[in-house]
Amino acid sequence: MIESTSPSPRWSETWLNRLLEVAPLSDAAQDAVRRAPQLFRQFSAREHVVRDGVRDPGMRVMLSGLACRYKHLPDGRRQITAFIIPGDVCDFGFISDSPVSQDIISLAPSTIGIVDLDRLATIVELYPEIMTAILRCAAIEQSATQELLVSLGGRNALHRVGHLLCEMHHRLDRAGLVRAGGVFELPLTQSEMGEALGLSTVHVNRTIQMLRRLGLAIWRDRIVTLPDPESLARLCAFDPSYLKAQRD
Amino acid sequence: MIESTSPSPRWSETWLNRLLEVAPLSDAAQDAVRRAPQLFRQFSAREHVVRDGVRDPGMRVMLSGLACRYKHLPDGRRQITAFIIPGDVCDFGFISDSPVSQDIISLAPSTIGIVDLDRLATIVELYPEIMTAILRCAAIEQSATQELLVSLGGRNALHRVGHLLCEMHHRLDRAGLVRAGGVFELPLTQSEMGEALGLSTVHVNRTIQMLRRLGLAIWRDRIVTLPDPESLARLCAFDPSYLKAQRD
DNA sequence: CGCGGGTTTGAGACGTGTCAACGCGTGTGG
DNA sequence: CCACACGCGTTGACACGTCTCAAACCCGCG
Numbered sequence: 001m002i003e004s005t006s007p008s009p010r011w012s013e014t015w016l017n018r019l020l021e022v023a024p025l026s027d028a029a030q031d032a033v034r035r036a037p038q039l040f041r042q043f044s045a046r047e048h049v050v051r052d053g054v055r056d057p058g059m060r061v062m063l064s065g066l067a068c069r070y071k072h073l074p075d076g077r078r079q080i081t082a083f084i085i086p087g088d089v090c091d092f093g094f095i096s097d098s099p100v101s102q103d104i105i106s107l108a109p110s111t112i113g114i115v116d117l118d119r120l121a122t123i124v125e126l127y128p129e130i131m132t133a134i135l136r137c138a139a140i141e142q143s144a145t146q147e148l149l150v151s152l153g154g155r156n157a158l159h160r161v162g163h164l165l166c167e168m169h170h171r172l173d174r175a176g177l178v179r180a181g182g183v184f185e186l187p188l189t190q191s192e193m194g195e196a197l198g199l200s201t202v203h204v205n206r207t208i209q210m211l212r213r214l215g216l217a218i219w220r221d222r223i224v225t226l227p228d229p230e231s232l233a234r235l236c237a238f239d240p241s242y243l244k245a246q247r248d
Numbered sequence: 249m250i251e252s253t254s255p256s257p258r259w260s261e262t263w264l265n266r267l268l269e270v271a272p273l274s275d276a277a278q279d280a281v282r283r284a285p286q287l288f289r290q291f292s293a294r295e296h297v298v299r300d301g302v303r304d305p306g307m308r309v310m311l312s313g314l315a316c317r318y319k320h321l322p323d324g325r326r327q328i329t330a331f332i333i334p335g336d337v338c339d340f341g342f343i344s345d346s347p348v349s350q351d352i353i354s355l356a357p358s359t360i361g362i363v364d365l366d367r368l369a370t371i372v373e374l375y376p377e378i379m380t381a382i383l384r385c386a387a388i389e390q391s392a393t394q395e396l397l398v399s400l401g402g403r404n405a406l407h408r409v410g411h412l413l414c415e416m417h418h419r420l421d422r423a424g425l426v427r428a429g430g431v432f433e434l435p436l437t438q439s440e441m442g443e444a445l446g447l448s449t450v451h452v453n454r455t456i457q458m459l460r461r462l463g464l465a466i467w468r469d470r471i472v473t474l475p476d477p478e479s480l481a482r483l484c485a486f487d488p489s490y491l492k493a494q495r496d
Numbered sequence: 497c498g499c500g501g502g503t504t505t506g507a508g509a510c511g512t513g514t515c516a517a518c519g520c521g522t523g524t525g526g
Numbered sequence: 527c528c529a530c531a532c533g534c535g536t537t538g539a540c541a542c543g544t545c546t547c548a549a550a551c552c553c554g555c556g
Contacts (some may be wrong), residue, residue, distance in 0.1 A: 071398050074485040079401040081394045092390075096383035098493055101391060135344035142340075143349060145393050150319050150327045152400035153446030157512075190535070198401030200513050205536065237322040245346050405544075437502065448545055453504060 002042040011063040011113060012037070014175065018087035021174065022136040022245040029127035036123055037061060037113030043106040045187070049090060050104040058114045060090035065110025066187055069102045070195065080196035081145060083107075083168065087175050092138040094120075108187035136245040143242045152198045157207045159236045160197045165217055166238035169226055182226035186219065250290040259311040259361060260285070262423060266335035269422065270388070270493040271381035280371050281378060285309060285361030291354040293435070297338060298352040306362045307382075308338035313358025314435055317350045318443065328444035329393060331355075331416065335423050340386040342368075356435035384493040391490045400446045405455045407484045408445040413465055414486035417474055430474035434467065 012034040019025060019033055040063070043049055049067055050060070067084040069091065081102065084090055093100045094117060124131040144167070151160045168186060169178060178184040190208070191201040199207070211217040216232045218225040226232055233239075260282040267273060267281055288311070291297055297315055298308070315332040317339065329350065332338055341348045342365060372379040392415070399408045416434060417426060426432040438456070439449040447455070459465040464480045466473040474480055481487075 071394060073398065073402045077402055079398045081397055093387065096380065096387040096493070098384060098387045101490055102394070132344065136346060139341065139344040139346045142390055142393070145390070145397065146319060146329045146350070149329055149393065149397050149400060150321065152397065153327045153444075154321045154325055189533090196401075201534090202514080202536085203512055206512095209536085242349055245344070439502080449502090450504085450546080451544055454544095457504085 001044075001047060004040050004042070005038060007037065007040055007113070011040070011111065014063055014086045015061050015113065018137065018175075019130065019133040022140070023129055023133035025129055025133065026127070029129055032123050032127055033130060036115045036119065037063075038116065038119070039114040040111055041114065042111045043067075043109065045106055045108050047106050048103060049106055049110070049112060050100055050102075052101060052103045053099060055099050057094065057117050059094050059117065059120055061113045061115065062086050062088045062090055063111045063113050066107045067104055067110055067112075068107055068192070068196070069104050071102055078195050079198070080192065081148070082141065083196070085168075085171055085175060086177070088141075089134065089137055092134075092141065095135070095138065107192065108185075140243055140245060147242050148196070155236070157197075157199055157203055158210060160199065161193070161204065161207045162211060162216065162232050162236035163238050164193065164197060165211075165219075165224060165226065166229065166233050166236055167240075167243070168224070169229055170238075170240045170243060182229050184224055185222055186224045187222045249295060252288050252290070253286060255285065255288055255361070259288070259359065262311055262334045263309050263361065266385065266423070267378065267381040270384040271377055273377055273381065274375070277375035277377055280375055284363045284368065284371055285311075286364065286367070287362040288359055289362065290359045291315075291357065293354055293356050295354050296351060297354055297358070297360060298348055298350075300349060300351045303347050305342065305365050307342050307365065307368055309361045309363065310334050310336045310338055311359045311361050314355045315352055315358055315360075316355055316440070316444070317352050319350055326443050327446070328440065329396070330389065331444070333416075333419055333423060334425065336389075337382065337385055340382075340389065343383070343386065355440065356433075388491055388493060395490050396444070403484070405445075405447055405451055406458060408447065409441070409452065409455045410459060410464065410480050410484035411486050412441065412445060413459075413467075413472060413474065414477065414481050414484055415488075415491070417472070417477055418486075418488045418491060430477050432472055433470055434472045435470045 015037070016030055016033045020030075025033065043065070050056070052072075062084045064086050067090065068080045069082045069084065070078045070080040072078060084104070090104055090112065091100045091102070147167070151163055155163060169182065169184060172178050172184045190204045194201050194204040197204070208217070208219050212219075215227060216235065218227070263285070264278055264281045268278075273281065291313070298304070310332045312334050315338065316328045317330045317332065318326045318328040320326060332352070338352055338360065339348045339350070395415070399411055403411060417430065417432060420426050420432045438452045442449050442452045445452070456465070456467055460467075463475060464483065466475070
């Protein structure tokens with residue numbers, strides 16, 4: 001892990017853009033958001049970003065890369081509860097001053113911005129709209145967890161995998177990380193996808209081949225291509241409204 | 249649904265006690281909490297408390313009875329995402345002014361207290377500790393959702409059912425709703441339990457019989473008895489720390 | 497008395513897990 | 527530069543947990 005205090009300008013924008021998606025911010029507030037993170041940590045793939053139970057105050061914002069949150073099962077397996085993409089807050093425990101009860105691990109080289117809590121407090125005192133935006137992000141994250149719950153409780157393997165691909169496509173697209181033709185990077189292992197979806201590695205593999213045979217998704221060398229996102233969404237009953245702060 | 253403005257004194261206490269579990273409150277704040285709900289709704293079993301998409305402002309607090317939140321699956325099935333017991337906030341959408349994206353339905357005759365949002369705002373302005381307490385409740389709820397996710401992703405039927413019984417036992421116990429000998433009311437249908445755990449009714453039934461044969465849980469006529477909660481907790485790897493606001 | 501919702505039981509189908517082996521690419525150390 | 531180990535993806539055979547369908551049962555209630 002490398003620490004630095006000099007941000008790349010792109011970083012502050014991804015975080016700002018996320019907030020602007022969920023709530024309007026005055027120019028002054030936008031500027032405050034840009035300047036909020038003062039410490040930046042770069043992780044290589046599969047490094048612990050947060051360790052369960054370690055209380056290390058500060059709001060952590062994902063700025064580039066990919067990470068996931070997970071819980072341990074007694075027998076050593078893991079259940080991934082969320083994937084964290086650029087613009088996401090890593091965990092919302094700081095809102096209620098509760099410790100995180102989960103590990104967070106990077107899945108690709110990633111950088112995380114850290115906002116000191118005192119600093120955050122003075123900022124949101126000045127610009128309460130920022131707190132509103134953050135709380136809306138928290139609500140969306142809760143909503144995404146519940147949608148994953150729906151997947152595990154009610155969808156078969158094909159729909160689970162397809163739905164997750166739709167979700168990642170949708171979220172990455174909004175973050176400007178999807179190239180033309182529905183192509184995006186997904187630096188996941190099939191086994192990690194299984195840990196999120198409650199499927200064995202082997203079955204994830206077969207399911208992906210099925211999607212490929214159906215012409216709905218190609219996943220090779222960490223690159224996913226969705227030639228026809230609408231069809232896939234229809235197949236998996238993917239409705240992105242759960243990722244929005246506001247009903248339209 | 250019957251509406252009234254005259255609370256039973258017991259109601260305000262269950263809500264207050266919940267908040268006191270997660271954060272200390274001054275006497276004045278406690279009083280404000282007691283007087284916060286001004287409208288009370290009584291529902292009979294299986295009535296809609298909240299309808300998906302219906303924006304009906306106000307914080308809703310469960311005061312007696314049992315309810316659940318759920319999402320629809322495209323084929324008409326439901327995925328229950330949370331059980332709501334006395335003291336719980338029905339949904340935390342009001343925090344970020346996002347509409348609920350879920351239905352809430354009563355499972356037993358229930359009463360719900362409604363706190364007007366303007367009124368809530370002035371109260372928490374006066375006593376910010378109350379907002380802290382509410383946010384901690386929200387964090388716990390998120391934590392419970394994730395634990396359910398772990399169940400669906402990584403536990404077999406026996407452990408899912410056992411774990412849920414442990415959780416209900418633990419939560420109801422803290423609300424003072426467990427009688428001696430580990431006896432408590434659980435006015436659930438086996439099919440509803442299946443909807444929460446991603447299991448068919450038939451399999452829930454067989455699983456319960458298995459728990460009965462093991463001498464770990466008896467469930468008859470909406471009454472659950474856990475003769476040996478510790479053994480059951482050990483079997484299912486139930487660790488109640490996820491239901492606490494603070495790590496000890 | 498009959499009806500309906502919930503529970504219980506049985507038999508068989510099917511989705512998914514497990515185990516084991518192999519291929520392939522990459523990095524590493526001799 | 528080769529040999530090797532290692533991680534990841536892939537394939538096959540088989541076991542097993544859970545689902546589905548169908549029927550019977552129980553009990554409270556109209």
